[in-house]
Amino acid sequence: MTYVELNNGYKMPQLGLGTFKSKDGNEAYEATRYALEIGYTHIDTAQMYGNEASIGQAIKDAKVNRKDIFITTKQKVHSNLKNMEKAFEESLEKLQTDYVDLYLIHWPNHDPKINAQSWAFFESLYESGKAKAIGISNFQKHHVDALLKTAKIKPMIDQVECHPGLTQVPLKAYLDQESIQIESYGPFMKGGVFEGIWKDALELIAKKHDASIAQVVIAWGLYKGIVMIPKSVTPKRIKENFESLKIKLTEEDIKVIDGLNRGVRVYTDPDNSPWGPYVE
Ligand SMILES: NC(=O)c1ccc[n+]([C@@H]2O[C@H](COP(=O)([O-])OP(=O)(O)OC[C@H]3O[C@@H](n4cnc5c(N)ncnc54)[C@H](OP(=O)(O)O)[C@@H]3O)[C@@H](O)[C@H]2O)c1
Numbered sequence: 001m002t003y004v005e006l007n008n009g010y011k012m013p014q015l016g017l018g019t020f021k022s023k024d025g026n027e028a029y030e031a032t033r034y035a036l037e038i039g040y041t042h043i044d045t046a047q048m049y050g051n052e053a054s055i056g057q058a059i060k061d062a063k064v065n066r067k068d069i070f071i072t073t074k075q076k077v078h079s080n081l082k083n084m085e086k087a088f089e090e091s092l093e094k095l096q097t098d099y100v101d102l103y104l105i106h107w108p109n110h111d112p113k114i115n116a117q118s119w120a121f122f123e124s125l126y127e128s129g130k131a132k133a134i135g136i137s138n139f140q141k142h143h144v145d146a147l148l149k150t151a152k153i154k155p156m157i158d159q160v161e162c163h164p165g166l167t168q169v170p171l172k173a174y175l176d177q178e179s180i181q182i183e184s185y186g187p188f189m190k191g192g193v194f195e196g197i198w199k200d201a202l203e204l205i206a207k208k209h210d211a212s213i214a215q216v217v218i219a220w221g222l223y224k225g226i227v228m229i230p231k232s233v234t235p236k237r238i239k240e241n242f243e244s245l246k247i248k249l250t251e252e253d254i255k256v257i258d259g260l261n262r263g264v265r266v267y268t269d270p271d272n273s274p275w276g277p278y279v280e
Pocket residue numbers: 017018019020021044045106137138159160184185186187188189190212214215229230231232233234237238240241267
């Protein structure tokens with residue numbers, strides 16, 4: 001496993017298992033159990049995914065040392081402190097743990113004051129030790145700029161849509177400059193990397209390395225210092241994705257993949273999300 005060091009010195013495994021749409025119950029449980037068995041040490045979930053309880057149970061049954069596992073979860077925006085505290089405590093309970101490694105604001109609110117209020121709560125969790133690292137997700141540069149005006153603690157991570165069709169050039173440069181680690185979600189572009197111009201180029205690179213397109217995409221992110229969390233509930237793919245750690249792309253391969261950027265967003269645009277107003 002390779003690790004990134006966050007701006008507070010906390011170490012994060014650079015590859016993890018995504019779990020969006022992994023169904024609560026057997027599906028999320030078995031995927032997590034299998035992933036832990038073959039060497040994953042990092043699981044990404046969220047309050048909104050509704051599968052924290054199955055993931056918590058899988059981690060418990062795997063009998064791994066808590067300190068050897070990196071758990072990320074995320075909070076949707078709440079209007080008041082009481083509900084924010086309740087959401088966090090519920091996540092801990094479902095995950096069967098007394099701390100999370102990384103806690104993220106899932107989506108920015110369209111009102112910067114609400115983001116600042118959420119962030120103050122996140123800072124208090126960090127100070128209490130219940131979240132070893134805190135961060136944001138889906139924050140564009142202007143959201144981060146606004147947050148930094150009142151933040152006492154700089155976010156450690158920004159988890160955003162990032163893949164060969166949307167390489168996030170200006171946002172990544174900005175986050176690098178601010179020492180905020182970029183984390184990719186949706187690496188396979190909802191299947192887009194297996195089609196069209198992406199397939200044509202990625203397939204050539206994959207053949208050269210005796211790898212799959214999925215592995216090349218993950219290896220590309222790892223090479224660029226991005227945290228990658230591909231999701232799968234299929235054992236063969238969970239293993240295949242993990243094995244991308246072994247693939248060593250060349251500088252030339254990276255240039256070709258960077259050249260596939262078309263600014264294609266396949267997930268919700270954070271500036272026009274329905275999660276702007278309070279969600280309860
Ligand atoms: N912060 C946010 O707002 C946000 C938004 C979206 C996602 N995320 C996080 O990022 C993670 C990854 O994103 P994502 O789940 O949206 O998309 P993704 O990882 O790009 O793609 C997952 C899809 O690709 C398939 N797949 C996985 N490995 C494959 C392989 N080796 N070959 C071919 N197909 C493969 C999966 O199928 P099977 O599962 O059927 O194998 C699933 O349909 C999420 O699970 C979640 O943890 C965060």
